Amino acid sequence: xxxLFEAFANIFRIPDLRKRVLFALAMLAVYRLGxxxxxxxxxxxxxxxxxxxxxxxxxxxxxxxxGGNIRRLSIFxxxxxxxxxxxxxxxxxxxxxxxxxxLQKEGELGxxxxxxxxxxxxxxxxxxxxxxxxxxxxxxxxxxxxNPGIGFVLLTILSLxxxxxxxxxxxxxxxxxxxxxxxxxxxFTGIVVGIRTPSVTCTSTCL
Numbered sequence: 001x002x003x004l005f006e007a008f009a010n011i012f013r014i015p016d017l018r019k020r021v022l023f024a025l026a027m028l029a030v031y032r033l034g035x036x037x038x039x040x041x042x043x044x045x046x047x048x049x050x051x052x053x054x055x056x057x058x059x060x061x062x063x064x065x066x067g068g069n070i071r072r073l074s075i076f077x078x079x080x081x082x083x084x085x086x087x088x089x090x091x092x093x094x095x096x097x098x099x100x101x102x103l104q105k106e107g108e109l110g111x112x113x114x115x116x117x118x119x120x121x122x123x124x125x126x127x128x129x130x131x132x133x134x135x136x137x138x139x140x141x142x143x144x145x146x147n148p149g150i151g152f153v154l155l156t157i158l159s160l161x162x163x164x165x166x167x168x169x170x171x172x173x174x175x176x177x178x179x180x181x182x183x184x185x186x187x188f189t190g191i192v193v194g195i196r197t198p199s200v201t202c203t204s205t206c207l
Contacts, residue, residue, distance in 0.1 A: 017179075024178030027170050028189050034166065035069045035076045039159050041152045042137070046144045047073050066190055075163035078129055080186055083168045086121035090114060122168055123161060130160035 038044055051063075051071050063070040066079040094100040094114075103110035134156035138148045145152055167186060174182030 020177065020179045024174050024180070024182075024185065027174050027178060027182070028185065031076070031167065031170055031186060031189065032193070034163065035074045036072065037075050039073050039075055039077065040155050041146050042073050043144055043146055044073070046142050050140070050142050050144060068193060069190070075159045076167060077133070078126055078160050078164045079190065080164070080167050080171065080183055082125040082129060082164050083118070083122045083171070083183065085125055086118045089121065090118055119165075119168065123165055126161035126164040127157055130157045133160065 048071070066077065069076045069079060090100065094104050100114065103113050131153065134153040137145050137156070138152065171182035171186050174180070174185055176182075178185075
């Protein structure tokens with residue numbers, strides 16, 4: 001245990017490593033702050049009531065990995081999933097598409113090109129998913145959407161897609177200027193903060 005604390009203390013003794021750790025923590029703090037910004041046009045009280053009723057469903061499962069962003073229906077509600085999906089799609093395509101396979105073998109330049117395409121595909125998936133979410137929210141009977149219409153749909157697409165793009169940017173910044181894989185750290189942070197400690201109600205029988 002002593003060696004563990006010593007290794008942790010050494011992080012702050014090395015200027016470059018300390019700078020990287022603090023930068024990563026700062027980016028993760030920005031991510032957490034953004035998760036409390038609600039999607040415009042949503043009645044948060046009505047949504048919270050709906051989510052509470054369906055907490056045991058798939059919504060609760062995804063919310064665990066999203067760090068509570070789905071429960072709050074924040075601008076980060078899509079999370080990093082569009083980026084992960086895009087990465088998987090492009091990795092699979094490299095097997096069947098000769099152009100991508102060639103790029104993968106070109107070294108750093110090829111990887112940068114694939115990364116650029118991953119970003120574009122992430123934005124495209126974000127637009128498609130946020131459109132589906134907007135339509136789904138409007139179809140609910142709980143009056144979750146304050147003013148349904150094309151304005152709400154466009155605003156939701158803009159908000160959620162921008163949120164996903166920003167998370168992707170944060171992850172890349174952590175990877176380049178922080179420590180570890182930025183996307184993995186964001187996912188880990190979401191899981192950690194998404195864990196809720198069950199409350200225990202103590203009655204006279206507990207005594």
